[in-house]
Amino acid sequence: MMSCTLPQGFLHQVAWPEKKKAGKKGVLIMKFLVTSFFTCLVLLLSGVNNVAMAEINDINSAINKAGRQRMLSQRMAKAYLQIGQGIDLQRSKKILESSIALFDRQLVELKNYAPTPETKNTFSKLETVWLAYKDVLIGSAPSREGAKKVMELSDTVLQLSHDGTLQLVNLSKSESGPLVGVAGRQRMLSQQMAKFYQAILWGVAPSNGAAELARARKEFDIGLKALTGAPVTTPVIKGELDLARQQFMFFENALGGGSGDKIMQATTVATTSERLLDVMDRITSLFEKMEVK
Numbered sequence: 001m002m003s004c005t006l007p008q009g010f011l012h013q014v015a016w017p018e019k020k021k022a023g024k025k026g027v028l029i030m031k032f033l034v035t036s037f038f039t040c041l042v043l044l045l046s047g048v049n050n051v052a053m054a055e056i057n058d059i060n061s062a063i064n065k066a067g068r069q070r071m072l073s074q075r076m077a078k079a080y081l082q083i084g085q086g087i088d089l090q091r092s093k094k095i096l097e098s099s100i101a102l103f104d105r106q107l108v109e110l111k112n113y114a115p116t117p118e119t120k121n122t123f124s125k126l127e128t129v130w131l132a133y134k135d136v137l138i139g140s141a142p143s144r145e146g147a148k149k150v151m152e153l154s155d156t157v158l159q160l161s162h163d164g165t166l167q168l169v170n171l172s173k174s175e176s177g178p179l180v181g182v183a184g185r186q187r188m189l190s191q192q193m194a195k196f197y198q199a200i201l202w203g204v205a206p207s208n209g210a211a212e213l214a215r216a217r218k219e220f221d222i223g224l225k226a227l228t229g230a231p232v233t234t235p236v237i238k239g240e241l242d243l244a245r246q247q248f249m250f251f252e253n254a255l256g257g258g259s260g261d262k263i264m265q266a267t268t269v270a271t272t273s274e275r276l277l278d279v280m281d282r283i284t285s286l287f288e289k290m291e292v293k
Contacts (some may be wrong), residue, residue, distance in 0.1 A: 056113040060180050060288045063168045065106045067184025067284070069126070069161035071277070072103045074191035076137055077154035078273070081198035084142030087263060088270045095274075100134060110164065119167045126160040133157050147204040154195070158188070175232045176290035182223055183284040186244075187277055189220040190251070194273035197255055201266055217255070220248065227283070232290065240283045247276045 056062050079096035082088055107127060114120040133153040136146055162185075169181040196213040199205035206212070227233060228241050254268040 056109050059115075059168060059172045060174070060177055060290070062110065062113050062115075063165060063172065063177055063180045064184055064284055064288045066110055066161060066165040066168055067181055068187065068281075069103060069106060069110070070158055070165060070185065071187040071191055072099045072106075073133075073154050073157040073161055074188055074195050075099050075277070076103070076133075077150050078191055078195040078198055078270070080137055080142050080150050081147055081195065081202055081204070082266070082270055084144070084147055085198065085202055085263070085266065087198065087266045092270065096137065100137065103130065115171060116167070119164060122160060122164040122167060126157065126164065129153065129156050129160060144202065144204050147199065147202060151195075151199060151204060151206065158192075174291070175230075176287050179227065179230055179232065179287045180284060183227055183280060183287050186220060186223045186227075186280045187284060189216050189223070190273050190276040190280060192216045193220070193251070193255060194269055197269050198266060201262060213255070217252065224248070234286075237283060237286050240279060240286065244276065244279045244283060247272070247279050251276050 056065060076096055076099045079092045079099065082092040083096065107123065107130060111120070111123045111127070114123055133150075133156075136149045136153060140146060165181055165184065169178050172178065172180075193213055193216045196205060196209050196216065200209050200213070224241060224245055228238060233241075251269075251272040254265065254272045257265045
């Protein structure tokens with residue numbers, strides 16, 4: 001394992017240089033410290049990329065990760081909307097931060113793995129749009145104006161991620177490959193439903209926001225039935241799907257809302273969407289681990 005050790009007290013010395021180091025000697029010391037830092041940073045990032053290239057070992061893994069990008073596109077939008085409204089604030093901030101980091105890492109992996117010119121082109125396009133999306137997500141504090149851009153860009157990132165996922169599914173020669181794609185899409189729908197709910201609450205949803213929320217709810221139910229009825233679905237996976245169905249009922253109740261405190265209801269939507277996501281992520285991983293032919 002590569003190691004890269006910085007001079008002791010480096011961060012303190014760079015951020016708060018002591019007065020006694022002023023002058024030519026102090027400048028030389030600062031240059032050395034800064035050069036050491038960026039050299040180490042380049043080496044560490046290189047190491048991360050090498051690990052990333054080794055992390056996708058087969059087509060099912062690639063389908064899972066490409067499909068997860070779809071989910072993350074919606075989860076980041078959901079978190080942004082929640083932060084802007086002060087909904088489950090601290091957890092929403094952590095969700096946004098971790099989702100951005102995961103999307104970045106998986107995109108590197110997928111670009112390195114891409115087995116055809118078509119998939120390489122798709123993930124290159126995704127990278128371009130992702131940079132614009134990320135800039136809106138973290139460039140300034142969440143606002144209604146920013147939220148409208150987030151809604152638009154989240155859909156573009158979703159579409160390109162979906163295109164890449166389908167291209168990988170079409171390369172799969174196993175029965176489980178398409179099911180990884182379907183199960184992974186369920187993860188996306190869990191976050192898309194929450195995204196539209198929070199957008200409607202904040203008054204930043206598109207004119208068809210309510211219809212899109214209804215569509216996503218319907219498609220999630222259809223997806224559960226398709227996965228349950230698949231011939232290769234094991235008893236273990238069916239047990240997890242039963243749990244997913246229960247969590248979906250709780251989630252639907254939260255989406256139904258009521259006449260109570262709107263922030264409290266929105267917080268319930270936020271937490272139940274995460275629980276439903278957790279179950280669907282486990283199910284997707286179980287399909288992924290089926291034998292790849």
